[in-house]
Amino acid sequence: MSSKCNRRKFVQLGMAAGVAAAVQGMSVASAEEKPLRIGVIGMGNRGTHLLNVCLKEPGIEVAGICDIRRDAMRRGIDLVDQAGQKRPAGYYYDQFDYRRMLTRDDIEAVVIATPMQWHTTMAVDALKARKHVLSEVSATITLEECWNLVHAAEETDRIYMLSENCCYYRSNMAVLNMVSQGIFGDFTYAECGYVHDCRYLDFTPDGKLTWRGELARDYIGNLYPTHAIGPVATWLGINRGDRFESLVSFTTRQAGRTVNAIKKFGKDHPAAQTPFSVGDSTTTLIRTAKGAMIDLRYDTASARPVLNTTYYGLQGTTASYDDRDNVQRIWIDGRSEGEKWDSLETLLTEFEHPLWQRLREQAEGSGHSGGDFFVVHEFFDTIRTGRPSPIDAYDAATWSAVIGLSGKSIREGGRPQEFPDFTGGAWKTRKQTLLMG
Ligand SMILES: NC(=O)c1ccc[n+]([C@@H]2O[C@H](COP(=O)([O-])OP(=O)(O)OC[C@H]3O[C@@H](n4cnc5c(N)ncnc54)[C@H](O)[C@@H]3O)[C@@H](O)[C@H]2O)c1
Structure with a gap:
């Protein structure tokens, strides 16, 4: 079966799961009763903010924090700890240490909040490692990167979403x-x-x-x-x-x-x-x-x-x-x-x-006029329901x-x-x- 067929099948399967759960009056997350484990790459201003938004989402466990600055990585780990979750593993050895995190089978999705120069390389690596990706803006810098991203997304059954909060x-x-x-x-x-x-x-x-x-x-x-x-x-x-x-x-x-x-x-x-x-x-x-x-x-x-x-x-x-x-x-x-x-x-x-x-109360106060809540919430909801990525x-x-x-x-x-x-x-x-x- 081609990768595109796989993707179609995945989407259909995901939608079927969503419909079945909806019929029973529960969300897919509660139907599966399995937390969604994520890793966050880049713990600067934006990554820290997105981590805090993720930590407010029910059913999300942050299992990995990556930043080449050890202090930033530690700060991220502490935030997860303070939110009452298990202390996540840290990755900081070098600029490609995020790849070590991507080898983990228990991590299903990554949030990328590194400098723009890194977005495409990291997103492509993550999609190839079969992780769902929420990437900060802009997605790419060069046209070559645009094509690399599109091809990687076409060749996987994982969700790619651009975190365009505006x-x-x-x-x-x-x-x-x-x-x-x-x-x-x-x-x-x-x-x-x-x-x-x-x-x-x-x-x-x-x-x-x-x-x-x-x-x-x-x-x-x-x-x-x-x-x-x-x-x-x-x-x-x-x-x-x-x-x-x-x-x-x-x-x-x-x-x-x-x-x-x-x-x-x-x-x-x-x-x-x-x-x-x-x-x-x-x-x-x-x-x-x-x-x-x-x-x-x-x-x-x-x-x-x-x-x-x-x-x-x-x-x-x-x-x-x-x-x-x-x-x-x-x-x-x-x-x-x-x-x-x-x-x-x-x-x-x-x-x-x-x-x-539906979600105004949760959105207000999350930063960028509620946009930050929605990109995170929509990303996780897309993974759980199998519906197409809102910003693919x-x-x-x-x-x-x-x-x-x-x-x-x-x-x-x-x-x-x-x-x-x-x-x-x-x-x-x-x-x-x-x-x-
Ligand atoms: N959507 C928005 O509203 C919004 C707002 C601000 C920034 N951004 C985007 O978010 C991204 C991050 O911006 P920022 O302001 O947080 O920058 P920042 O410089 O504060 O943070 C970037 C972090 O990435 C780390 N990093 C760099 N290379 C790395 C690597 N190879 N592996 C792991 N970590 C690495 C740095 O050490 C730093 O902690 C940018 O792409 C920016 O365009 C989006």
Whole structure:
């Protein structure tokens, strides 16, 4: 039997188990009465936060903690201990020690929260070791990595999910719900951006480049696209009825990172000479097969207050959505008053997404407007029920491909770049299962 058949069979089997359990009025987890054992790789800021969210999920046992920094690994182990679980094993010998954890049969899933440069290698290794994967963003950096991830996911029967928490924002999910009810008609235009002064993360306190600083030194283009493009892609049904066809990208010169390095360390410090490649602000225009256009901005180096780090807008033939300046407003043809926007909040009684209706209390307070709870919860629920991953390797590769393609377009003076069709034509018929659980 081919691996794809295996996967199909696994999904069917998983769904059958889910249906049987539902009929008996219990969750699959309780039906099996078996905890799901996981390992977490990367115990920095994000990994620690995700670990804490995982520890609140019923039926989850953290059996392994991996970080090349021994102190970070120990901190993770202590957190598991303090949550009342058995002290997990630690892995910290070298950069590939996570592979030792992957050889364990009792660990079924891993959460990857390491620097972006590691995501694809670790995800591919984990999928090949038959572990389910929840990977932090972005999934990949290069186009080659996009294909490696897609192939690894196609060749396994395990779940891959991208941990794109912005897709699960209450407002973004309400818009998705409206989209699925046809409120927007057809789409023509969307805009989104990640605009967040992150220069304070470029250097360690003694002036060495962090992984984020190295990324900004080694690559150009939109280096962090998924927070912005993810929710928009779900609204437009990308890889599920439409697809990204091509993009063009332009960027400013690099200035803000050097200003920051001089301010922090002085003009004679080596940090001030760092040859950063990425421009301060990058704009990318993406065209879809159905003729919609997306205006996508990326800027992590401009001096500005941290108020809202992402923004989104959607233009359909019958409605318009705009959440700039943290004000979420919508206008619906034939329903909203003449020139006046409606506040999205006032329509939530009608359009709240079913997941938020059901799980709002648990989600609120989990970080990133509830998004962090949902990525973790959905990942485990997907494993238990066998339903398709809400944000699978095709989505992850497509959204992350913006990094490589925008860089190439900029290097070629704004020349259009074609998106690979990672789904091999399946985008035409794939069902919109994203976030509709
Ligand atoms: N979804 C979100 O909202 C969100 C927010 C912040 C960061 N992130 C993503 O999370 C990831 C981690 O970011 P962070 O801010 O926690 O970074 P961080 O630098 O604080 O943590 C990274 C950790 O990974 C460890 N590490 C590095 N190489 C390793 C290896 N080979 N094996 C094991 N451990 C290794 C480091 O020692 C460090 O503790 C990044 O990919 C980032 O893009 C996502």
